[in-house]
Amino acid sequence: MHYTGTIWRPPYEASSLLxxxxxxxxxxxxxFCTLYNDLPFRFRMSPLEDIEQDLQEAKGQYELWENYKVKRTFLTGANPFVLQYERxxxxxxxxxxxxxxxxxxxCFARITDITLKTDEELKSLQAIGYDGLTIGMETCDDEALSFMNKGxxxxxxxxxCKRLEQANIQYKLFYLTSISGAGKGEQGAKRTAEICNQLQPKMVGANMLTIYPDSELLQEIKKGTWKEAGELEKYQELRMLVESLQNETEFAALGASNAIQLQGYLPRDKEKLLSILDEIIAGMSERELRNYRKNLPHL
Structure with missing residues (x-):
C-alpha cells in the first residue's frame, strides 16, 4: 500500500479501508497545526495507477478473510475532498x-473544499457513496478563524454545510476547544453553537488545542499576541458548548487531546455530559490537567 508520512484518521474510521x-x-x-510537518512536501496527489494498485492489494488481503466485507473506505490525507469532482x-x-x-x-474535508463543487456535483458524489465527511471547522468565532489563518x-x-445537507451528504464537525484564547473561550463556544444549531451535523466532536514547539502559534505566544487558556478554563468552554447546543446529534470528545473522554447524544444525554464536566471543573486541579497536556507526545 502507498502511505506517506503519518496517517491520521478519526477514531470512528478504525474499521474502514484506508x-x-x-x-x-x-x-x-x-x-496551531503541526500534523503534517513530517511530510517533505505540503501536498501530493496520488496517481490513479497507485490508487488502483492499492485497491488490488487490499482486495487480495481481504479475500483471505472469508466472511469480511469492506463496507466503508476512508480516503487519507488532510483534505482529499479538495480534489476535482472528476477525480x-x-x-x-x-x-x-x-x-x-x-x-x-x-474523508477529511475543509470548508473551502466544498465550494469547489457545484450542487449537482455534490449530489453525484453522494450517489456514488461519498458520505460522512469529517470537517475540522475548529470554531465559528470569526476573530479566531482569521487569527489562525483558517481561510x-x-x-x-x-x-x-447547508449545501452538503441539500445533497444528502452527512458530515461531522469538529470544534477545537480554546482556539479563541484565554478569556474568550465561552464566547467562541456560544457563537459556534449558534451556527451548529442551524445545521444538522451527524456529530459535533471536540478536541483540545495542544501547542507544540514547531507551531507558528507558539511564536505568537512568545510575541504576546495570543494567550493560551488554562486547562480548567478549557473545560468551562467545553461545558458552554454542550449547554448551548440544541441539535439532535452525537457529541464526542474522544481524541488523545482530551484528558477525559466524553460521548453522548444530544439532547438525551445533555444533563449527564454537563454533570461530568461539572465534576471535572470542581474536582480536578489545573496542575493535574496541565501535566497531561505537557506529556502528550502528539495527537
Whole structure:
C-alpha cells in the first residue's frame, strides 16, 4: 500500500479501508497545526495507477478473510475532498469495481473544499457513496478563524454545510476547544453553537488545542499576541458548548487531546455530559490537567 508520512484518521474510521489519495494539506497555514510537518512536501496527489494498485492489494488481503466485507473506505490525507469532482468520481468508481459491497466513502474535508463543487456535483458524489465527511471547522468565532489563518469565516461554514445537507451528504464537525484564547473561550463556544444549531451535523466532536514547539502559534505566544487558556478554563468552554447546543446529534470528545473522554447524544444525554464536566471543573486541579497536556507526545 502507498502511505506517506503519518496517517491520521478519526477514531470512528478504525474499521474502514484506508486508501491514500492525497498526502499533506493543501492549506498548511493554520497557526496551531503541526500534523503534517513530517511530510517533505505540503501536498501530493496520488496517481490513479497507485490508487488502483492499492485497491488490488487490499482486495487480495481481504479475500483471505472469508466472511469480511469492506463496507466503508476512508480516503487519507488532510483534505482529499479538495480534489476535482472528476477525480473523486473516478476514485469512487475504482472502489466500487474492486469492492462492490462498499457502501460509503469518507474523508477529511475543509470548508473551502466544498465550494469547489457545484450542487449537482455534490449530489453525484453522494450517489456514488461519498458520505460522512469529517470537517475540522475548529470554531465559528470569526476573530479566531482569521487569527489562525483558517481561510474561511463562520458564514462560510453555515453556507457550505447547508449545501452538503441539500445533497444528502452527512458530515461531522469538529470544534477545537480554546482556539479563541484565554478569556474568550465561552464566547467562541456560544457563537459556534449558534451556527451548529442551524445545521444538522451527524456529530459535533471536540478536541483540545495542544501547542507544540514547531507551531507558528507558539511564536505568537512568545510575541504576546495570543494567550493560551488554562486547562480548567478549557473545560468551562467545553461545558458552554454542550449547554448551548440544541441539535439532535452525537457529541464526542474522544481524541488523545482530551484528558477525559466524553460521548453522548444530544439532547438525551445533555444533563449527564454537563454533570461530568461539572465534576471535572470542581474536582480536578489545573496542575493535574496541565501535566497531561505537557506529556502528550502528539495527537
Amino acid at each position: 486508501l491514500e489519495v492525497t498526502a499533506g494539506c493543501t492549506h498548511h497555514k493554520c497557526k 473523486l468520481l473516478s476514485i469512487g468508481k475504482l472502489i466500487k469495481r474492486y469492492f462492490p459491497e462498499n457502501q460509503t466513502i469518507g 474561511y469565516q463562520s458564514e462560510d461554514i453555515l453556507e457550505q
